[in-house]
Structures are given as C-alpha cells and as structure tokens.
Amino acid sequence: MTKRFELRVDRIKCDGRGLCAEILPERIRLDDWGYPIIAEGPIPDHLLPLAQRVVEDCPVLALGLRRVESRTRSSR
C-alpha cells in the first residue's frame, strides 16, 4: 500500500495570498482573482518536500496534505 498525499485547501480560510503557487507552480496556479487552482491527484514523491513547505508557509494555514490510500498500483 503506497502512501500517497494530495494537497487540500480550506477554501474559507484561504484569502488568496498566492505564496503556494509561487513555491509549487508544478501543482498550483492562481485564477484571475489570485486564488489557488490545485492540480488533481496525489503529489509526485519528488515534490513532497515542496508540498510540505507550501503547507507550512501558507500565511493562513489553509493548505493541508491529506493521505490518499492507494492500495493497488493502478490507483485512481
């Protein structure tokens, strides 16, 4: 069972500061009003350190890494 994580954002806490998209452009871009659009699916392993940093650096702690159980290799 591989341990995979995905980035989740608490939309009510998020106030569009934009640091997350600057730090992790591979997975996050900003919409026209400065709010994050997060790519679907689990974070590739090589980006996990940056994802962890994005979660810590979010000025309002709106981001979180949530485990995605992927039992089989061909997970969803």
Add this chain to the structure above:
Amino acid sequence: MNETRLLAGRDLAMGAEGIAEHVRRLGRLPAAGKSLIDLLARSGLTGRGGAAYPVGLKWRSVAAESHGSAVIVVNGAEGEPHSKKDRLLMTTRPHLILDGAFLAAAALRARQVILYIGEEHYAARQSMSRALAERTAEERRLVRIVAAPARYVAGNSSAAVHLINAGIATPTTTPPSSHERGVDGAPTLVQNVETLAHIAMIARIGQATGTVLITMAGGVNRPGVLEVKTGTTVGEAVALAGGAPEPAQAVLVGGYFGQWIEATQAWALPVDPEALRAHGLTLGCGVIGVLPASRCAVCEVTGIMRYLANESSAQCGPCFFGLRALADACTRIAQRGTDPNDLLRLQRWASEVRGRGGCHHPDGAVMFLQSALKTFAGEFSRHPAHVRRSA
C-alpha cells in the same frame, strides 16, 4: 389505503390538520429503531432538500456517531426563491413533519430537535408551533424553534448548524460534516421537512409513498405546489398546473441549482429523482420553471446569475469573485450584445470556479449556467443588445 400521499386528507385550503385528525387518518406514531433505518435504506428515499443524499446512509452515519447525544434539525428554511412546497407542508400537515422528526429523534437517540424555519415564513412558524403545542409533554421538551435568515445559503446544512451554534448562517468548511460534529459539537441530522414527512409515511406503510412535492413556476396558468407520482412527466405536471398560456422554449428543472432543458425534450422527462439523475439532471428542491418562448433566455439567465452571485457568503474568493465575474459577463452579453471574448471567459471561469468553494453554492450556480450555455447556445452566441427589461 391508497391515500398514501403526503397531502392526503382534508382540503388544503382549510389550513393545518390538527393532531386528532392526523391520528384518526394515519394512526399513532409508529415505533422507531434500527429497523426503521434499514427500512429507509431499502425504500431508496433520498433527501428532498436539494442535495438528494440517500436518507438511509445519512441516518446510519449519524447513528454511528450518536451515543444519545445527537441533534435533529428539521430544515424548513426554504431559501429557494420559487420553492413553496416546504411552507405548504408546514402550514397544512405539520404533524407529518413532527412525526418524522420524533421518529428520527428516537431512531438516532437524539436529545434535541430544532425546527429551523424561514424567519419570514410567519404562517409556517405559527402552524408548526401550534402543532407542537398539541404534542405530548415529553415530545415538546425536546423541541425548540430557530428562525432561519432569508438568504439562499441559510438552508445549507452547515450554515444551519453554524447559525444555531454561533448565530451566523454562513456555511462552514466540511469535513467535519454535521453528521460528525454539528449542533453543540454533537452528531447532527439536518433533514428537509418534506423528507421527514415521507419518513413518517414510510414508517407507517412500509414503503415509499411514490410521490414527490414539486413547485410549478414561470409560464404556467396555476403556479404552485403539486404532489405528483414520481412517474409523472414534466408535460403532465404542466397540464396539472393549468397548462402553459403560451408555448414554452425551455424548462428549468431543479430551481436555481437545476438545469435548463429545451422544452420538447423536457416535456417527456419523468419527475423522479433517480430517473433524472440517470439523465445527469437533478430534481433538486423540486422547482420546475417553465420559460415562455416570448421571454429572452439570456436576460432570464443573467437575472438569476446576478442573484446567485449576490447570495455568495463572500467567504471564498473563487465563489465570490467567480460568480460576480460570470454575472458581469452575462450582463454585458444581455445589455450590450454578444462579445466572443465574454463567451470564452464564461466557459473558462465556469470550469475554474466549479468545485472550488467551501460549500456547493458555486457548483450549483455553475451547473445552472453551463446548462444555460448549452441549451441557449444560439441565443448566447448571437444576442443583440437588450436594455434590461423586467426581472
């Protein structure tokens, strides 16, 4: 007993049915336990508040968390502008709703029942409190009435819980859902009044009533609430509502969070939550809006998008700014005529806003708009400048 309809019994115009008449007609409140939860799951009953969540699943998740601490919220906020069904039910068959609430309280071992009724729906509040006075002392002790602010999102279950807890009817982030942590942090069942009425009937007749309450609105001769068999088609429902005074161009199925269907296609659609879901549609809060051919579809859609944008609780950027931008683009098309860039922006923004709100308000609004862009593609792509006519 074929009179298994919710609105069966004496003429609705005579107002609320008292406890004596209610018991004479339907018998005392049946026992409730785990068997009721299984019965509800088997009956396939889904929520009638708009989200159509399977009732059996919902009760099981609350039952799993509740150890005698659960709370039942009877949701009669009915914030959908054209929906009248909840109010009709509260003002004519209040005991059917209370039966459902007390069955839920027993089955889920709740210690509190809260009647959450629209603050401007005075008749409904009065009828429910009068009916409450006719219940047993033990039942009355469980219940209190809370007024729901008259805003679209106030009926959202997390907003209801938030108002009851903190006095502010704005949606809160889920998880945790109200099933896990709701009123006073306790597991909470938020259930629409019509759903509870169905539950009260199912507990008695052992199966679903096979009917739904809908509100016919727009281009029909007798707009208002109808109770129809779930096989009834939209066309038949329009006939029941006195027919359409002029030919219709499209039908909005499911209210402001529903979808536009071209008239001839819509006429044949069955008014049935499961069947509609198979078509990728939803009966939602049960509003069926008929758009006459003479009305400008783009202007109608623009008016509703503006309303939905204003009803954003401004807690999430994508919803507040996104819906406002979509409404602005619709307004430009409606008032100044189609600009291809606006059409492109509508498509892009709609897909970007969907799924990026703290609650489902943006999702409902975007589904509404995307169905309009599909059904009225021609009107939107070649719309002339219309000075804003009546709403």
Add this chain to the structure above:
Amino acid sequence: MSTTVLWYATRGAGAVSLILLSSVVVLGILSALRVQAAGWPRFLTTGLHRNLALMTLVFLALHIVTAVVDPFTHLGWLTAVVPFSSYYRTFWLGLGTIAFELLLAIVVTSLARPWLGHATWRLVHWLTYASWPIAVIHGLGTGTDTWSAWLFVLTALCVGAVLAAVAYRLMADSPDPLAEPRSVFQAAVERREPR
C-alpha cells in the same frame, strides 16, 4: 580581553539587534500586505522575515551574554530573565528583558504555528507592536549615560523605517479583498443577540 571591550560589544550587539528587529518588523508588515513587485515573489519577503527573525535572536543572545558575562556590570543571568531585577539601570534594563521575553513568545509561537493554529499565532504575533517599541526605549534609556550620536541616528533610522511601514499598512486597503463583502454578508445573516 578587558571588561570594557565586553561592555562595548554589548552595545554593538544591541545596536545590530535593533537594526535586525526593525527590519524583521518592516518585512512582517510588507508580507501582510499584498505588495507584489515583479521578480520578487512574496515568499521571499516572508522567507526573509523568518530568517532575519531567527538571526535577530542570535544577535540578541550575543547582546545578552556579553552584558551578563561582563564582570564590570555584575548583572547576573537573572536579570536577563526577571525584568527590573538588575540593580544597574534597573528600569531601562528591565524593559530590555521584557522586550526579549515578548520576542521569545512571538518566535516560539511562530515555530509552533502548525500546532497552535492561525488564530492563536496571530494573537501572540500582535505582541510585536509592544516588543519593538520597548526594545527601542530600552536601547535609548540604557545607553543614555554614555550619549553617542551614532546610536541616536541609528535608532532614528530604525524608528523611521518601522513607522513608515506602519503608516503604509494603515493607509493601504485591507490585505484580504473579501474582508469587506464578507462582513457585509455576515451582518445580513447574523442572528446573535447583541452582546
């Protein structure tokens, strides 16, 4: 190393700590705003704010150690922890201890932010607007016995920079564009009995 060097080193380290603290405050204010310069991502401002804050602590430690270790002033470790417990310039030095402890609270809660949650962190972070002024007064007050123009000029620059940043912050509109519409909607659906 004669005692007097330590005594001057304390003043040197103190002055640098003041400069660093002031720049941390300015960076903090800038990162709260949405100031967005091309080629200067926002996480650079917040990153610097964090790095310099930790650096400030290091030089503050140097400032305190050189002061305490300096046999000439007989301060003793207690004075670094218990305000107004030194006999030498008790009041002014006491302010230094207070400013130091407030700063510790701010930094500790910032490091523990993921566990404390944003609300608690933000509450404690407001102590900055007490810690910095007290540090400035401590610097001026303790140093007045040996008046020196350079320290005064340096302090004036720091104060000027921070006041400018605060003024800019007060004039700039709210960093959260949703703040106003959110409070308008909340007022419309608020049914609390007025406190």
Add this chain to the structure above:
Amino acid sequence: MESNTQARMRARDAAMRQLDRITRGVAFAAIAGVGVLTAVSAYSIPGASSSSLTATTSTSTSSSSTSSGLQSSSIGVTTSSGSAVAVSGGSH
C-alpha cells in the same frame, strides 16, 4: 501552458537561491556590524580615552529600583579601566 509552468519553476528556484544569498549577506553584515559598532562605541564614548568621566560622575551605582527610572542621565558608571568598582549595598 507548459512553458508558463516552466518559467514559474525557474523563477521559484531563482528566488530560493536569492533568499539564501540575501540571508547570508545580512548575516555577514550583522557580524561585521557588531565589530564596527563595538569599535565605534569604544571610541565615541567620552570615558574611553580619558578618565574625565570618573571625575564628573558620582560612583553611585545602586539605587532602589523605583527611583532609578527617573534619574537624570548624568548618573552613571565609573569606567576606570580594568579595576572592578567596589559595589556597595550587595544584592537587593
């Protein structure tokens, strides 16, 4: 779209390096600053070179904490080099 992400990734990496560079720069400047300001304060404080300070200031170095706050600035420290001043009063 791909190039935009690439560009933003490069900008991120550059900014990360810039952050480290600036931080190190400030660290060195601060260390140098301590040295410079220590020297500056050594030369700029009058007492350093001459003992005139000792004559003008009283040797009182202790006072009850309440009153010391309002002492005028002339009260101070005798800075005789090297020798520890006998402190009267002991611990309070």
